[in-house]
Amino acid sequence: MHDDFDRLLEQELKDPEFQKEWNVLEPEFNIIQAMIDARKNSHLTQKELAQKTGINQADISKLENGNANPTLSLLQRLAEGMDMQLKLEFIPKQEIVIK
Numbered sequence: 001m002h003d004d005f006d007r008l009l010e011q012e013l014k015d016p017e018f019q020k021e022w023n024v025l026e027p028e029f030n031i032i033q034a035m036i037d038a039r040k041n042s043h044l045t046q047k048e049l050a051q052k053t054g055i056n057q058a059d060i061s062k063l064e065n066g067n068a069n070p071t072l073s074l075l076q077r078l079a080e081g082m083d084m085q086l087k088l089e090f091i092p093k094q095e096i097v098i099k
Contacts, residue, residue, distance in 0.1 A: 028066065035078060036064050042082040053081035 012018045039049055046064070050057035055077060062068040063078075070078075072086075079086040 031070075031075075032064060032066050035070075035075075038079070038082050038084055039064075042084070044082065049078065049081050053077050055081075 009022075013022060039046070042049075044052070046057050046060045049055070050060055055074070059068065060078075063070050063074075076086050
């Protein structure tokens with residue numbers, strides 16, 4: 001299913017208007033996916049992560065579904081709960097490669 005999405009995205013990114021909107025939203029998508037991947041790699045359910053961090057499970061669900069905007073301190077609490085370190089990067093635009 002992920003391959004189907006990648007193929008569709010590759011086709012859609014040929015449209016300049018779609019690509020412009022994707023570029024605006026991509027950082028948010030990347031943060032959401034990173035949170036989900038980190039939680040799963042930590043072998044934690046949302047409920048377990050909620051218990052470890054004191055963050056309501058419903059709020060973790062909203063974050064993972066893209067229905068909430070996390071603060072930096074909230075991301076740090078999530079990282080700590082997964083025994084991870086939060087790392088943010090600023091990279092030059094020319095280094096961004098679109099698949």
